[in-house]
Amino acid sequence: MVTLIWILATIFVLAAAAYFRAPGWTWALAAGVSLAGLTVRGALSPAVTGSLWTLLIVASALLLIAPLRRVLLSDPLLGWFRRVLPAVSQTEQEALDAGTVWWDGELFSGRPDWGKLLSVPKPVLTAEEQAFVDGPVEELCRMCDDWQISYELNDLPPEVWRFIKDRGFLGMIIPKRYGGLGFSALAHSEVVMKLASRNPTACVTVMVPNSLGPAELLLHYGTEEQKNYYLPRLASGLEMPCFALTGPEAGSDAGAIPDFGVVCKGRHEGKDVLGIRVTWEKRYITLGPVATLLGLAFKLYDPDHLIGTEEAIGITVALIPTSHPGVSIGRRHIPLNGSFMNGPNGGNDVFIPMDWVVGGQPYVGQGWRMLMECLAAGRAISLPSSTTGGSKTAVRATGAYSRVRSQFRVPIGRFEGVEEALARMGGNLYLMEAARVITAGAVDLGEKPSVISAIVKYHSTERARQVVNDAMDVHGGKGICLGPNNYLGRGYQQIPISITVEGANILTRSMIIFGQGAIRCHPYVLKEIAATKEADRAAATAAFDRAVWGHASFLVGNVVRSLWFGLTGARFTPAPGAAETRGHFRRLSRLSASFALAADMAMLFLGGDLKRREKISGRLGDILSYLYLASCTLKRWHDDGRQQTDLPLAQWAVEDAENRIQEAFYGLFENFPVRPVGWLLRLLVFPFGRTFRAPDDALGHRVARLLMEDSPARDRLTAGMFIQRYEADPVGRLEVALQRVAEAEAIEAKVRAAVRSGAVREFAAGERITTAVRLGVITAVEAETLKRYDELRRACIMVDDFPPDVGRHAAAEPVSIGAFEEALVVRKTA
Numbered sequence: 001m002v003t004l005i006w007i008l009a010t011i012f013v014l015a016a017a018a019y020f021r022a023p024g025w026t027w028a029l030a031a032g033v034s035l036a037g038l039t040v041r042g043a044l045s046p047a048v049t050g051s052l053w054t055l056l057i058v059a060s061a062l063l064l065i066a067p068l069r070r071v072l073l074s075d076p077l078l079g080w081f082r083r084v085l086p087a088v089s090q091t092e093q094e095a096l097d098a099g100t101v102w103w104d105g106e107l108f109s110g111r112p113d114w115g116k117l118l119s120v121p122k123p124v125l126t127a128e129e130q131a132f133v134d135g136p137v138e139e140l141c142r143m144c145d146d147w148q149i150s151y152e153l154n155d156l157p158p159e160v161w162r163f164i165k166d167r168g169f170l171g172m173i174i175p176k177r178y179g180g181l182g183f184s185a186l187a188h189s190e191v192v193m194k195l196a197s198r199n200p201t202a203c204v205t206v207m208v209p210n211s212l213g214p215a216e217l218l219l220h221y222g223t224e225e226q227k228n229y230y231l232p233r234l235a236s237g238l239e240m241p242c243f244a245l246t247g248p249e250a251g252s253d254a255g256a257i258p259d260f261g262v263v264c265k266g267r268h269e270g271k272d273v274l275g276i277r278v279t280w281e282k283r284y285i286t287l288g289p290v291a292t293l294l295g296l297a298f299k300l301y302d303p304d305h306l307i308g309t310e311e312a313i314g315i316t317v318a319l320i321p322t323s324h325p326g327v328s329i330g331r332r333h334i335p336l337n338g339s340f341m342n343g344p345n346g347g348n349d350v351f352i353p354m355d356w357v358v359g360g361q362p363y364v365g366q367g368w369r370m371l372m373e374c375l376a377a378g379r380a381i382s383l384p385s386s387t388t389g390g391s392k393t394a395v396r397a398t399g400a401y402s403r404v405r406s407q408f409r410v411p412i413g414r415f416e417g418v419e420e421a422l423a424r425m426g427g428n429l430y431l432m433e434a435a436r437v438i439t440a441g442a443v444d445l446g447e448k449p450s451v452i453s454a455i456v457k458y459h460s461t462e463r464a465r466q467v468v469n470d471a472m473d474v475h476g477g478k479g480i481c482l483g484p485n486n487y488l489g490r491g492y493q494q495i496p497i498s499i500t501v502e503g504a505n506i507l508t509r510s511m512i513i514f515g516q517g518a519i520r521c522h523p524y525v526l527k528e529i530a531a532t533k534e535a536d537r538a539a540a541t542a543a544f545d546r547a548v549w550g551h552a553s554f555l556v557g558n559v560v561r562s563l564w565f566g567l568t569g570a571r572f573t574p575a576p577g578a579a580e581t582r583g584h585f586r587r588l589s590r591l592s593a594s595f596a597l598a599a600d601m602a603m604l605f606l607g608g609d610l611k612r613r614e615k616i617s618g619r620l621g622d623i624l625s626y627l628y629l630a631s632c633t634l635k636r637w638h639d640d641g642r643q644q645t646d647l648p649l650a651q652w653a654v655e656d657a658e659n660r661i662q663e664a665f666y667g668l669f670e671n672f673p674v675r676p677v678g679w680l681l682r683l684l685v686f687p688f689g690r691t692f693r694a695p696d697d698a699l700g701h702r703v704a705r706l707l708m709e710d711s712p713a714r715d716r717l718t719a720g721m722f723i724q725r726y727e728a729d730p731v732g733r734l735e736v737a738l739q740r741v742a743e744a745e746a747i748e749a750k751v752r753a754a755v756r757s758g759a760v761r762e763f764a765a766g767e768r769i770t771t772a773v774r775l776g777v778i779t780a781v782e783a784e785t786l787k788r789y790d791e792l793r794r795a796c797i798m799v800d801d802f803p804p805d806v807g808r809h810a811a812a813e814p815v816s817i818g819a820f821e822e823a824l825v826v827r828k829t830a
């Protein structure tokens, strides 16, 4: 019995050493003390005792005596690693090298330091940035009439174009010394988000020049001359930029563009200069049809060795005025009825001088690296902001509509089926906003988070797709019939654009998030790979030795941590923050350790094949993503002052993420190509089977209610979006109706009671109300309130209809709502 306790104690001590990732000598010491105890007690046969001592001494010597370990273990391992390491192309390598690692590194560590995350200051706007959001951005939103833009003009009206250029919207990322606004990433994100909540065309028009394009490239790599000339012109709207990478043959595989340039001599402005003859065919280029400055990516060749010894120089980026002879640009695509400018462009053998290359001749061949570096930050802002803005409008309007629209004499939002959709919308939006703000804050702290930017891009756009689908379902026909009063249809139509651009989502999920994350964020893999590239054998072995044994201890530690957390439900692990969220922090610590373990097992057993196993990589990417999104959600709740009324939203989002992580793990266990590893992982990660569950109905009910009430929590959920509480504005009308619905319902209830008692007969509504007033059931003032509310309610539920030639007559006048609006005195209630 004593022997058994002794052995169990030894296992416990070794497990503790693994859990805390203790240095190797503590393992050897613990094992030695244990074996000594067994030897003294004579608990084992002499043969077994002798074998165990030999094993311990040999293993300790091999692992603890560094020179011995390097020669006998690390060096052969390095040779094997070099052989199995998959080939990485230069474009892949440059993508991997781009950007920085932030909270994603903590999640990969299996031991995230929550205190570190919570201590990151809440991102806030400066007074100047806030004034811009409250002033010009608000005004621009007011100027945008979506129906006029998307149906009548298929373009922004000239005064809106002028306003965008004159008020500096195109130069938000350009520093003030060049005439730009010099905004933070958060301010940039706030502007894009607010515009998206009002009008997608204005949003894209502002978003694109502030994203990856000429301005961003010039800021980082331009020559002083290029910066001094172009940046002030771009900031003031004198130049309209576009950036052209994609073509018919190269979309997702953008590194394979067939567009090419050949270094040669030619004449430019009357002089013989060194330059490039460029041939290209691009498509889908946003702002292309109105651009004056084309940022062009092509592959450069120097067959005559005019600038060096290499012939194939690589992807190069140049800025070409669109007025330059030979540039063909101006035609438009129609991207799902989006009215922003988008179209193809091309050129055949167009000569450009060498100093049009961004950064000049020293930067030829650097294009892919430049693009990847800029994408790391830009992708974190544009689509997360625009999709969150659009979702805010959808959520706010749907919550109000669900209260105002009744069927079966019940507001539709009170039906449990609709509640489910509303709960998803609220939870998803809370999480999207959290990720948007915290990621923009990270960019402002100097991060260029390449993996996180892929996570937020993918998940914001996917959640927005879910939000708009839910909004459409809840609105029924009201969302479907297009016209000036439809505030959902265009967003619904255009959501696939956000899914496709800046890295199409299927590719982003299945290749990029985990593929890049595993190498960039893992605490040891990058170091191991770097060691394989070290030319000096001794230095390579020393570096590899440090990395690989650190990795081994990390792996063993995560085995123990996973199992321990699985057995205890992570109840004993420390967690920060408020009592309401501490359990979630613990669960996320548990899932992070299990994720680190699963990631290592996948890399160990699948090696280079993991690159092709996109279903496995996709699931691992999902786990990493949900860990990040749940982290942001918890941080947001703390940053927002731990508002109790917002708690259902945060809880819904985190419970949903935890449940999705669990399901991704199960998908991994059940499909892991090496079946015993799948079984083992399942045992280590979920020893008691599934323990997480999706948000329950009661929680969903609380979230849905929150969306249907005019409350500070609803305002916080949709903060920063554009709202006008006017009856003439289709979304604003719902706001006014929501403010009045409770009062109207109370009056209506009195009338209904009188109908039920037989005092008032159920004829037409007007007559019912007149009788109710006559009989003193309600007052004349209440009757007027009810009548006015009913007009408003009807305006909220009505859709537009048109003359029979709709579609052929450019400015077809809607009739039904138009008539209502004429009769309506526009009242500004807030």
Ligand SMILES: Cc1cc2nc3c(=O)[nH]c(=O)nc-3n(C[C@H](O)[C@H](O)[C@H](O)COP(=O)(O)OP(=O)(O)OC[C@H]3O[C@@H](n4cnc5c(N)ncnc54)[C@H](O)[C@@H]3O)c2cc1C
Binding pocket: 243, 244, 245, 246, 250, 251, 252, 253, 283, 284, 285, 286, 287, 335, 342, 497, 500, 501, 502, 503, 504, 505, 506, 507, 508, 510, 511, 614
């Ligand atoms: C409205 C709009 C605006 C745009 N603006 C610009 C712009 O301003 N400048 C610019 O250069 N480009 C722009 N683009 C191009 C955009 O970046 C590309 O559309 C995108 O890169 C995808 O390329 P593709 O459409 O050719 O799809 P494809 O590359 O043909 O992809 C088709 C599908 O295959 C999937 N896929 C491809 N490879 C893999 C893989 N290895 N693993 C898993 N799935 C994979 C993709 O995820 C996608 O679902 C724009 C596109 C649109 C639609």
